[in-house]
Amino acid sequence: xxxxxxxxxxxxxxxxxxxxxxxxxxxxxxxxxxxxxxxxxxxxxxxxxxxxxxxxxxxxxxxxxxxxxxxxxxxxxxxxxxxxxxxxxxxxxxxxxxxxxxxxxxxx
Amino acid sequence: xxxxxxxxxxxxxxxxxxxxxxxxxxxxxxxxxxxxxxxxxxxxxxxxxxxxxxxxxxxxxxxxxxxxxxxxxxxxxxxxxxxxxxxxxxxxxxxxxxxxxxxxxxxx
DNA sequence: AATATATGTCGTATGTTTGCAACATAATTC
DNA sequence: GAATTATGTTGCAAACATACGACATATATT
Numbered sequence: 399x400x401x402x403x404x405x406x407x408x409x410x411x412x413x414x415x416x417x418x419x420x421x422x423x424x425x426x427x428x429x430x431x432x433x434x435x436x437x438x439x440x441x442x443x444x445x446x447x448x449x450x451x452x453x454x455x456x457x458x459x460x461x462x463x464x465x466x467x468x469x470x471x472x473x474x475x476x477x478x479x480x481x482x483x484x485x486x487x488x489x490x491x492x493x494x495x496x497x498x499x500x501x502x503x504x505x506x
Numbered sequence: 507x508x509x510x511x512x513x514x515x516x517x518x519x520x521x522x523x524x525x526x527x528x529x530x531x532x533x534x535x536x537x538x539x540x541x542x543x544x545x546x547x548x549x550x551x552x553x554x555x556x557x558x559x560x561x562x563x564x565x566x567x568x569x570x571x572x573x574x575x576x577x578x579x580x581x582x583x584x585x586x587x588x589x590x591x592x593x594x595x596x597x598x599x600x601x602x603x604x605x606x607x608x609x610x611x612x613x614x
Numbered sequence: 615a616a617t618a619t620a621t622g623t624c625g626t627a628t629g630t631t632t633g634c635a636a637c638a639t640a641a642t643t644c
Numbered sequence: 645g646a647a648t649t650a651t652g653t654t655g656c657a658a659a660c661a662t663a664c665g666a667c668a669t670a671t672a673t674t
Binding site for chain 1: 512520531534535547586589591598601604605609
Binding site: 425 | 627628629630631632633634635636640641642
Protein backbone atom coordinates (compact mmCIF):
# COMPACT_ATOMS: atom_id res chain seq x y z
CA UNK A 399 0.00 0.00 0.00
CA UNK A 400 1.48 3.29 -1.06
CA UNK A 401 -1.26 5.59 0.00
CA UNK A 402 -2.61 8.25 2.35
CA UNK A 403 -0.23 9.33 5.05
CA UNK A 404 -2.42 12.10 6.43
CA UNK A 405 -2.53 10.48 9.87
CA UNK A 406 1.23 10.95 10.20
CA UNK A 407 0.67 14.66 10.71
CA UNK A 408 -0.28 16.91 13.62
CA UNK A 409 -3.96 16.43 14.59
CA UNK A 410 -4.68 20.15 14.19
CA UNK A 411 -3.23 20.10 10.69
CA UNK A 412 -5.37 17.10 9.81
CA UNK A 413 -8.50 18.82 11.08
CA UNK A 414 -7.90 22.06 9.17
CA UNK A 415 -7.05 20.05 6.05
CA UNK A 416 -10.38 18.22 6.35
CA UNK A 417 -12.38 21.46 6.51
CA UNK A 418 -10.25 22.95 3.74
CA UNK A 419 -11.14 19.99 1.52
CA UNK A 420 -14.83 20.67 2.07
CA UNK A 421 -14.29 24.29 1.03
CA UNK A 422 -12.18 23.28 -1.98
CA UNK A 423 -15.17 23.14 -4.32
CA UNK A 424 -16.97 26.32 -5.41
CA UNK A 425 -20.35 24.55 -5.39
CA UNK A 426 -20.02 23.86 -1.67
CA UNK A 427 -19.01 27.46 -0.98
CA UNK A 428 -21.93 28.63 -3.11
CA UNK A 429 -24.31 26.45 -1.10
CA UNK A 430 -23.04 27.78 2.25
CA UNK A 431 -23.17 31.31 0.92
CA UNK A 432 -26.72 30.85 -0.33
CA UNK A 433 -27.88 29.33 2.96
CA UNK A 434 -26.38 32.25 4.85
CA UNK A 435 -28.08 34.97 2.86
CA UNK A 436 -31.54 33.50 2.43
CA UNK A 437 -34.22 32.02 4.65
CA UNK A 438 -35.31 29.55 2.02
CA UNK A 439 -33.18 26.57 2.87
CA UNK A 440 -35.23 23.98 1.00
CA UNK A 441 -33.18 21.45 -0.96
CA UNK A 442 -34.99 22.19 -4.21
CA UNK A 443 -34.34 25.93 -3.94
CA UNK A 444 -30.63 25.29 -3.37
CA UNK A 445 -30.55 23.02 -6.42
CA UNK A 446 -32.10 25.76 -8.57
CA UNK A 447 -29.40 28.16 -7.44
CA UNK A 448 -26.47 25.87 -8.32
CA UNK A 449 -25.51 25.21 -11.98
CA UNK A 450 -25.21 21.45 -11.51
CA UNK A 451 -27.62 18.53 -11.69
CA UNK A 452 -29.90 17.68 -8.79
CA UNK A 453 -27.90 14.52 -8.16
CA UNK A 454 -24.60 16.36 -7.88
CA UNK A 455 -25.97 19.12 -5.65
CA UNK A 456 -27.43 16.42 -3.39
CA UNK A 457 -23.99 14.83 -3.10
CA UNK A 458 -22.37 18.15 -2.18
CA UNK A 459 -25.09 18.64 0.45
CA UNK A 460 -24.31 15.21 1.90
CA UNK A 461 -20.63 16.12 2.18
CA UNK A 462 -21.40 19.37 3.96
CA UNK A 463 -23.74 17.48 6.28
CA UNK A 464 -21.17 14.77 6.98
CA UNK A 465 -18.67 17.47 7.96
CA UNK A 466 -21.42 18.93 10.17
CA UNK A 467 -21.17 22.30 8.47
CA UNK A 468 -24.89 22.09 7.76
CA UNK A 469 -27.88 20.31 9.28
CA UNK A 470 -30.78 18.79 7.37
CA UNK A 471 -34.29 18.57 8.79
CA UNK A 472 -37.19 16.77 7.16
CA UNK A 473 -40.32 18.90 6.82
CA UNK A 474 -42.97 16.82 5.13
CA UNK A 475 -41.82 16.00 1.61
CA UNK A 476 -39.21 18.74 1.67
CA UNK A 477 -35.90 18.95 3.47
CA UNK A 478 -34.59 22.09 5.09
CA UNK A 479 -30.83 22.52 5.18
CA UNK A 480 -29.31 25.06 7.55
CA UNK A 481 -25.86 26.24 8.47
CA UNK A 482 -24.51 24.69 11.66
CA UNK A 483 -23.27 27.83 13.39
CA UNK A 484 -21.37 25.94 16.03
CA UNK A 485 -19.19 24.03 13.57
CA UNK A 486 -18.83 27.14 11.44
CA UNK A 487 -17.49 29.05 14.42
CA UNK A 488 -15.02 26.29 15.18
CA UNK A 489 -13.94 26.35 11.56
CA UNK A 490 -13.55 30.14 11.59
CA UNK A 491 -11.38 29.91 14.70
CA UNK A 492 -9.21 27.12 13.28
CA UNK A 493 -8.50 29.01 10.08
CA UNK A 494 -8.05 32.28 11.93
CA UNK A 495 -5.46 30.70 14.20
CA UNK A 496 -3.69 29.08 11.25
CA UNK A 497 -3.44 32.27 9.24
CA UNK A 498 -2.29 34.17 12.30
CA UNK A 499 0.50 31.63 12.79
CA UNK A 500 1.70 31.49 9.22
CA UNK A 501 1.73 35.20 8.56
CA UNK A 502 5.34 36.23 8.54
CA UNK A 503 6.52 39.67 7.66
CA UNK A 504 10.07 38.86 6.71
CA UNK A 505 12.24 35.97 5.61
CA UNK A 506 15.94 35.14 5.50
CA UNK B 507 -17.00 15.61 -21.65
CA UNK B 508 -18.63 15.20 -18.30
CA UNK B 509 -16.18 17.03 -16.13
CA UNK B 510 -15.20 20.09 -14.11
CA UNK B 511 -17.79 22.82 -13.93
CA UNK B 512 -15.87 25.01 -11.51
CA UNK B 513 -15.82 27.90 -13.96
CA UNK B 514 -19.61 28.11 -13.82
CA UNK B 515 -19.33 29.61 -10.35
CA UNK B 516 -18.72 33.05 -8.89
CA UNK B 517 -15.09 34.12 -9.40
CA UNK B 518 -14.61 34.75 -5.68
CA UNK B 519 -15.87 31.27 -4.87
CA UNK B 520 -13.48 29.78 -7.41
CA UNK B 521 -10.56 31.65 -5.89
CA UNK B 522 -11.31 30.63 -2.32
CA UNK B 523 -11.85 27.04 -3.47
CA UNK B 524 -8.42 27.08 -5.11
CA UNK B 525 -6.67 28.22 -1.94
CA UNK B 526 -8.76 25.79 0.11
CA UNK B 527 -7.56 22.95 -2.10
CA UNK B 528 -3.95 23.92 -1.40
CA UNK B 529 -4.68 23.83 2.33
CA UNK B 530 -6.56 20.53 2.05
CA UNK B 531 -3.44 18.46 2.68
CA UNK B 532 -1.78 18.37 6.12
CA UNK B 533 1.70 18.18 4.56
CA UNK B 534 1.21 21.56 2.91
CA UNK B 535 -0.09 23.08 6.14
CA UNK B 536 2.87 21.56 7.97
CA UNK B 537 5.26 23.10 5.43
CA UNK B 538 3.72 26.57 5.77
CA UNK B 539 3.71 26.23 9.53
CA UNK B 540 7.35 25.16 9.58
CA UNK B 541 8.40 28.02 7.30
CA UNK B 542 6.61 30.48 9.56
CA UNK B 543 8.24 29.39 12.79
CA UNK B 544 11.82 28.86 11.64
CA UNK B 545 14.44 30.79 9.79
CA UNK B 546 15.84 27.70 8.14
CA UNK B 547 13.86 27.63 4.91
CA UNK B 548 16.17 25.28 3.03
CA UNK B 549 14.42 22.60 1.00
CA UNK B 550 16.38 19.78 2.66
CA UNK B 551 15.45 20.97 6.16
CA UNK B 552 11.78 21.07 5.20
CA UNK B 553 12.02 17.55 3.83
CA UNK B 554 13.52 16.30 7.10
CA UNK B 555 10.60 17.83 8.98
CA UNK B 556 7.89 16.16 6.89
CA UNK B 557 7.18 12.41 7.18
CA UNK B 558 7.10 11.85 3.43
CA UNK B 559 9.68 11.09 0.77
CA UNK B 560 11.81 13.84 -0.71
CA UNK B 561 10.00 13.48 -4.02
CA UNK B 562 6.59 13.96 -2.48
CA UNK B 563 7.65 16.93 -0.37
CA UNK B 564 9.13 18.49 -3.49
CA UNK B 565 5.78 18.12 -5.25
CA UNK B 566 3.92 19.75 -2.36
CA UNK B 567 6.46 22.60 -2.46
CA UNK B 568 5.81 23.04 -6.19
CA UNK B 569 2.08 23.29 -5.56
CA UNK B 570 2.55 25.90 -2.86
CA UNK B 571 4.85 27.80 -5.18
CA UNK B 572 2.42 27.59 -8.10
CA UNK B 573 -0.29 29.05 -5.87
CA UNK B 574 2.24 31.75 -4.91
CA UNK B 575 1.87 30.99 -1.22
CA UNK B 576 5.63 30.52 -1.08
CA UNK B 577 8.63 31.73 -3.06
CA UNK B 578 11.73 29.73 -3.89
CA UNK B 579 15.17 31.28 -4.29
CA UNK B 580 18.26 29.48 -5.44
CA UNK B 581 21.24 29.94 -3.13
CA UNK B 582 24.14 27.96 -4.50
CA UNK B 583 23.27 24.27 -4.44
CA UNK B 584 20.46 24.85 -1.99
CA UNK B 585 17.04 26.39 -2.44
CA UNK B 586 15.44 28.67 0.10
CA UNK B 587 11.66 28.59 0.31
CA UNK B 588 9.87 31.41 2.07
CA UNK B 589 6.29 32.35 2.79
CA UNK B 590 4.86 34.91 0.39
CA UNK B 591 3.34 37.32 2.90
CA UNK B 592 1.44 39.23 0.26
CA UNK B 593 -0.48 36.20 -1.02
CA UNK B 594 -0.92 34.95 2.51
CA UNK B 595 -2.53 38.22 3.49
CA UNK B 596 -4.85 38.05 0.51
CA UNK B 597 -5.75 34.51 1.49
CA UNK B 598 -6.40 35.50 5.10
CA UNK B 599 -8.71 38.27 3.93
CA UNK B 600 -10.60 36.01 1.51
CA UNK B 601 -11.27 33.38 4.14
CA UNK B 602 -12.03 36.00 6.77
CA UNK B 603 -14.61 37.59 4.51
CA UNK B 604 -16.11 34.20 3.64
CA UNK B 605 -16.47 33.09 7.24
CA UNK B 606 -17.91 36.44 8.19
CA UNK B 607 -20.53 36.05 5.47
CA UNK B 608 -21.55 32.50 6.22
CA UNK B 609 -21.79 32.84 9.96
CA UNK B 610 -25.47 32.87 10.78
CA UNK B 611 -26.85 32.84 14.27
CA UNK B 612 -30.29 31.46 13.53
CA UNK B 613 -32.17 29.53 10.89
CA UNK B 614 -35.82 28.98 9.91
C1' DA C 615 37.35 16.38 -14.52
C1' DA C 616 35.65 13.24 -11.08
C1' DT C 617 32.86 13.05 -6.93
C1' DA C 618 29.59 14.53 -3.65
C1' DT C 619 25.57 17.15 -2.47
C1' DA C 620 21.07 19.32 -3.16
C1' DT C 621 17.21 19.36 -5.62
C1' DG C 622 13.89 18.87 -9.55
C1' DT C 623 11.31 15.87 -13.19
C1' DC C 624 9.22 11.59 -15.10
C1' DG C 625 6.67 7.52 -14.97
C1' DT C 626 3.57 4.82 -12.71
C1' DA C 627 0.41 2.64 -9.28
C1' DT C 628 -3.37 3.46 -6.62
C1' DG C 629 -6.98 6.11 -4.25
C1' DT C 630 -10.34 10.06 -4.42
C1' DT C 631 -13.44 13.48 -6.43
C1' DT C 632 -16.71 15.09 -9.72
C1' DG C 633 -20.69 14.65 -12.39
C1' DC C 634 -24.75 12.57 -14.07
C1' DA C 635 -28.56 9.24 -15.56
C1' DA C 636 -31.40 5.89 -13.87
C1' DC C 637 -33.64 3.94 -10.08
C1' DA C 638 -35.60 3.98 -5.27
C1' DT C 639 -38.27 5.95 -1.54
C1' DA C 640 -41.43 8.55 0.99
C1' DA C 641 -44.95 12.13 1.85
C1' DT C 642 -48.99 14.52 -0.39
C1' DT C 643 -52.92 14.97 -3.24
C1' DC C 644 -56.59 13.41 -6.05
C1' DG D 645 -54.60 3.43 -3.99
C1' DA D 646 -52.72 5.81 -8.22
C1' DA D 647 -50.34 9.86 -9.56
C1' DT D 648 -47.41 13.63 -8.28
C1' DT D 649 -43.72 15.90 -5.96
C1' DA D 650 -39.37 16.20 -3.43
C1' DT D 651 -35.45 14.07 -2.48
C1' DG D 652 -31.89 10.40 -1.65
C1' DT D 653 -28.96 6.24 -3.47
C1' DT D 654 -26.44 3.45 -6.84
C1' DG D 655 -23.30 2.70 -10.40
C1' DC D 656 -20.23 4.25 -13.61
C1' DA D 657 -16.67 7.03 -16.33
C1' DA D 658 -13.44 10.65 -16.54
C1' DA D 659 -10.32 13.54 -14.16
C1' DC D 660 -7.42 14.56 -10.39
C1' DA D 661 -4.47 13.81 -6.18
C1' DT D 662 -1.08 11.23 -3.58
C1' DA D 663 3.10 8.81 -3.07
C1' DC D 664 7.49 7.20 -4.39
C1' DG D 665 11.56 5.06 -7.04
C1' DA D 666 14.55 6.02 -10.62
C1' DC D 667 16.68 9.34 -13.43
C1' DA D 668 18.31 14.13 -14.59
C1' DT D 669 20.58 18.44 -13.53
C1' DA D 670 23.36 21.78 -11.51
C1' DT D 671 26.58 23.70 -8.10
C1' DA D 672 30.51 22.85 -5.01
C1' DT D 673 34.64 20.46 -3.60
C1' DT D 674 38.75 17.79 -4.29
